[in-house]
Amino acid sequence: MMARGADVIVVGGGLHGLSAALHLSLRGAKVLVLEKDYSGRHASGVNAGGVRRLGRDLAEVPLSVEAMKLWHGIEQLVDDDCGFTRCGQVLVAETEKELDLLRTRAASVVALGFDHEEVIGASELLELVPAIAPHCKGALVSRDDGAALPFKTANAFRRKAEALGATVLTGAEVTNVSHADGIWQVETPQGRMDAPVLVNAAGAWGGKIAGMTGDPVPLEAHAPMLMITEPVAPFLTPVLGAAGRTLSFKQFDNGTLLIGGGFKGYADTDINRAETRLSGLTESARTVQALFPQLRDVRIVRAWAGLEGVLPDMIPVLGRSQRWETAFHSFGYSYHGFQLSPITGKIIADLVTDGQSDLPIDPFAPERFV
């Protein structure tokens, strides 16, 4: 059988793979995305939808700011509003000490030349979130941050990439990649696919593919958990986190509450399974109860976990292979890759077509682990 060909093969049809495909297609490249399940089946379709610059690792801030500009005009990029709302993100301080830490944090973001994070006191917090428990001292806020609908977003990116000429093959698990005569040979159950350029956007499985391109990284698969409640009367506009706890909390238009916050379930990438863990769900419930005691009788109707690739320093691998000029990586977004997805594809496209990116991506190089 003749191998199918393309200019670029992208492994992984999650948001980062689709974003790469979209931006590469915009530049006229013929892109083939290989996805073992379907687009949005994993982290990209089941995450909390938080579109947040707030509180990010400082190395990510410049990228996150650029991504935010794309989110604010997301419809221009993908012809779909992705359910994005500019509802703001708020990180609550429950003690004076936490509030001080947030002040220091805000100052370090300003020092980088950005002004999206600001500290507010207790009274202004009450205006923003009237239902918050009275002991809260203040918060770090980023008013133009927001939230979007993950599955809708993943679908929109896929459709737009396809409209621009990219092909997304589902049920196409990449079992091996090898390099011969300047061509990447990619094995799948649907046959061998060939291309001169390879992009690894395999999410929690990214470490496996990186191993095949000679870029070993210590990627771990985690299973962050989320819970959703029955609908309650609207009381919360921004997405809420807490400085001293792991929490991500928001209310949808239909009144249901989404409760997340980094508690881990069980992950097994070999069998595509992410499972919830009771102790973590309990912790999340306790956190919400502490901040919103009035919600005690609200019922949880669904809980789930998704598979996420996590690196020891909690920032992704994004950049060129240390071994091959023609292999690129974009994976391991460590619990917060949804917001970054519109920009990472552009960075990959810049690297592939121009050999470099304007954005500071050195901290994300795969060789940082050697």
Next chain:
Amino acid sequence: MTMDVAIIGAGPAGLSLAIGLAKSGAKVAIIDEQPSPGGQVYRAAERNADATDLLGWLGPDYAKGAALVAEARQTDGITWRMASSVWDIRPEEDGCELGLLTAGKTSVVRAAHVVLATGAMERPTPFPGWTLPGVMSIGAAQTLFKDSGLLPEDGVVLAGQGPLLYLFAAQLLAAGIKPQAVLDFAPKWAAPSNLPLLARATLGAAPQIAKGLRLRAEIKRAGIAHHYRVERIEAHGADALDRVTFRHKGGERHIETSLLLVHDGVISNTHASMAAGCAHDWDGEQAAWVPRLDDHGRTSRDRIWVLGDGARILGADAAVLQGRIMARSIARDLDPTTPQDAGRDQSDRKALQRLATLRQFLDRQYPPVPAFSQPPDETTICRCEAVLAGDIRALVRSGCMGPNQLRAFCRAGMGPCMGRQCGNAITRIMAKEAGREVSQIGHFTIRTPLKPVSLAELANLEDADP
């Protein structure tokens, strides 16, 4: 590890298993969300043990339940956790962790083996008007009857198909309630092609066949209009039901009524086995998903077992037999030196085979109502999120290939019932519209919690071993 075995469900299957296991010396806990043991069929058997009227109305098979419950209660070594719903099942390396909710408090039970004896549920019956107040399932009405002695009034209309339709009509008559009509979608007599099976079923299970005929004779003797081969029903009314229209012998007819009770057979309640991540297959004969099991009732997941109607609909008597058989299998898993009792095992399995033949006949004689499987576009399918049959079909036409994708597109199955009620209907509608096998369409992924728990209940979780 606290328990050797935790059984979810104290119906005939769970009770019989608990008795067998406790006698073999295993440490066994039995958990049920009902306040007392008995399951669906023997619901509230203890409390009703002295209610002579009610016992008379419900019939001798119900009375049998009290004996089974009493035997279990008298067996030493069973830990009872009644009025406790299992809302989380978590397979662990060395067994399983169950999340329980008891009177507003959550707790954890750990066991080396978990057995799901969660029984049956009624097949959903979507048809135009079925969400009107005044339309209810026969199972729900029967539950009210068993639990609180609540009875419908004269003039109630019964519709659908299956043994429970006849049983409930006869139970109502015994209690002095006269239904206005029975709208039966099944034919009166078995098709010629089904007669050999009927003969075999009668050989092995004559009393059950005779019981069915007797129930129908009682309906006839009471002078109830019993229409066979009904093709379609619709419920009408502005805010509540006032009229039922139906198609019978090629003509449209109607009945005035304020209460319509509907039933389309029962299917395995696979919610727990799906949430536990066990593999399931589509059972064409029963038109339902069933867990994939080996000869002993082991699922695809280590140390999780299923028996009774939750494994496949076979009825209460079969559930008791399965409980005995499984007790022997698990006892040997716990302690491989347990002597084998091949003789009993064989005779129990033979008796089970006879009941399976009876069930095969019943499955063919009472297939699901086609009008409920493929209702018109304007029919509500997912009641929680108000999704219509037409919405689902349109999404299938636009490329949506399975229930889980459908969920993301239109929220069907995302409400508080989590698709428990509509899952079977959605899968069948999608398969038909896509022109594919149901097995290719798949089922909703079922997530924890199995029953909604409040934030406070979850926050109060104690790591309480019984």
